[in-house]
Amino acid sequence: MNNSLLEIEKYLDGEMSDEEKQTFETKIDSDPLLARELKFQKEMRVIYDNQKWLEGDKKALEKEKSQQMLSFFKSEEANVLKNTIEEVVSQNRSNSGNRNLLFVSIAATVAILIAISVFLFKSPSYEDLYTDYINIENIPSLVSRGNTNGLLEEAQLEFENKKYKEAIHKFKVYQQNEVSINPLTYIYLGVSYLEMHQYENALLQFEQLSKSNTLQSKKADWYKVMVFLKQKDKNKLLETLQYIIADKSNYNFNKAQQLLKEID
Numbered sequence: 001m002n003n004s005l006l007e008i009e010k011y012l013d014g015e016m017s018d019e020e021k022q023t024f025e026t027k028i029d030s031d032p033l034l035a036r037e038l039k040f041q042k043e044m045r046v047i048y049d050n051q052k053w054l055e056g057d058k059k060a061l062e063k064e065k066s067q068q069m070l071s072f073f074k075s076e077e078a079n080v081l082k083n084t085i086e087e088v089v090s091q092n093r094s095n096s097g098n099r100n101l102l103f104v105s106i107a108a109t110v111a112i113l114i115a116i117s118v119f120l121f122k123s124p125s126y127e128d129l130y131t132d133y134i135n136i137e138n139i140p141s142l143v144s145r146g147n148t149n150g151l152l153e154e155a156q157l158e159f160e161n162k163k164y165k166e167a168i169h170k171f172k173v174y175q176q177n178e179v180s181i182n183p184l185t186y187i188y189l190g191v192s193y194l195e196m197h198q199y200e201n202a203l204l205q206f207e208q209l210s211k212s213n214t215l216q217s218k219k220a221d222w223y224k225v226m227v228f229l230k231q232k233d234k235n236k237l238l239e240t241l242q243y244i245i246a247d248k249s250n251y252n253f254n255k256a257q258q259l260l261k262e263i264d
Contacts, residue, residue, distance in 0.1 A: 151173065
């Protein structure tokens, strides 16, 4: 078992110190692959909890990946596999003097589950990748001590509540009436359009961001990548990612490299 899986097990089992937990959660925020593996392991525990392979949290099972897994577990092959594993584990548990065999049995079970996860999740969809990389919650807040613009506060609140239609209206009103526009509104409005599948409008906002001549302007290409993910436009997606990784100083250089690997 690799170090990442060991860390995930300690995290889910509540065996980490506060410092270790904080370090691990920081790593999750910056590593989409680790975040997706953690998500998978959580769903696996729901399904496999207490060896009740087909019971668990219905909300988790509603997700597409869990549904794929559930279909596998309902198959005859999975039923044979389950019975074999449970029989071996049961036999070795009754033999308290042979801990090595018990460990081997459990390790074999884990290995099989990992193999299943690799089989089921080896090719994430563009929608999965968009969800992993968009990180809406990481967009800097428009609300600060020095900001007294009530319209922006209202618009951000609508955005955070996923009321994107209402957010679009308020951000547009703000941009139409301000001479000096907060560049973050290009991101908020662009992502709002993106969530509403208004891709051309989203790209226009990110183009405005690119031309804003501010620190935020460097983020424009990354958000264009998010548009092309949503559109499933592989050519433009690859072209923009290649542009980002051409210069290490570009925003989200490392994430762009990782996303390229996942697409290929």
